[in-house]
Amino acid sequence: MISATTRVAAVIGDPVRHSMSPAIHNAGFEAAGIDGVYVALPVVSGQAALAVAAMRTFDWFGLSVTTPHKQEIMASCDELTDTSRLLGAVNCVFWKDGKIVGDSTDGDGFVRGLAADFGLSPAGLKCVLFGAGGAAGAVAHSLAAAGAAEVVVLNRTPDRAHVAASLAGAVGRVGTIGDLADAALVVNATPMGMGSTPHVDQVPFDVAALQPAAVVSDLIYHPAETRMIRAARARGLRVQNGLPMLVHQAVAAFEHWTGVPGPVQAMTAAAQAGLDSRS
Ligand code: NAP
Secondary structure, three states, X not given: OOOOOOEEEEEEEOOOOOOOHHHHHHHHHHHHOOOEEEEEEEOOOOOHHHHHHHHHHHOOOEEEEOOOOOOHHHHHOOEXXXXXXXXXXXXXXXXXXXXXXXXXXXXXXXXXXXXXXXXXXXXXXXXXXXXXXXXXHHHHHHHHXXXXXXXXXXXOOHHHHHHHHHOOHHHEEEOOHHHHHHOOEEEEOOOOOOOOOOOOOXXXXXXXHOOOOOEEXXXXXXXXXXXXXXXXXXXXXXXXXXXXXHHHHHHHHHHHHHOOOOOHHHHHHHHHHHHHHHO
């Protein structure tokens, strides 16, 4: 029930009307008994500072931040977490000790999703990442922070691969396709396999190259099963799509805003329902 005490959280972006975040977070508020409401606000490039000013003025819980504001909003935050400063991107803004803080929860969401789906920690594992964009960089950094033994990046454009690998610090390096043979975790962080042409029929690599114990993660959640995931499942490998990362980056944001554990089950169900309604 929205009342005079209800606090607001919002996603800002352009475009933003397609976002599943309102469904995920409102389900979370309801399940946790939090007096909050989450809305999607179209904010054009160059106007992110106004959204932060609104958060300050109205004492909102915080913001989720998507394209095109992930870099622009950094200048409006009072503080940045080490992760967001290193990645040069913010996807979540929250209050801490009276200050507005910018964080990036994508990589943390990915690592939490591994734990939730497989009980898997990256500690000591060789991890191979396809892609070197924003998502790959966030995942590379968080895998290293979680103790991965190696974070190996493969990308179409070699210069970008070096940048993404550097986000994993000492355990990061650029690799070759031969690195797949003994990888414990392989992640597709490219749009290859996404639900529209030209990507839908593409696979980033041949799953026949993987060891039977490998875990395969595709950051794509639409379609729910890419060709790569179907092939890996057919080989009997453990697989996940991008839904756990989507949900758990939201759970991390929810926890920044409210200080209570995110209700994972309710938020997952809302995300799944949103995806089902799109397919
Ligand atoms: P991005 O910044 O645009 O980076 C895309 C990366 O994929 C680049 O490294 C690019 O290589 C590579 N790539 C693109 N098309 C390719 C092709 N045809 N062949 C080989 N490589 C190709 O994108 P992003 O934001 O990192 O997102 C990457 C994927 O992760 C997308 O599918 C996105 O939907 C997904 N994602 C999921 C979540 C989640 O919550 N599940 C969150 C964020 C992103 P170059 O460097 O050579 O251009």
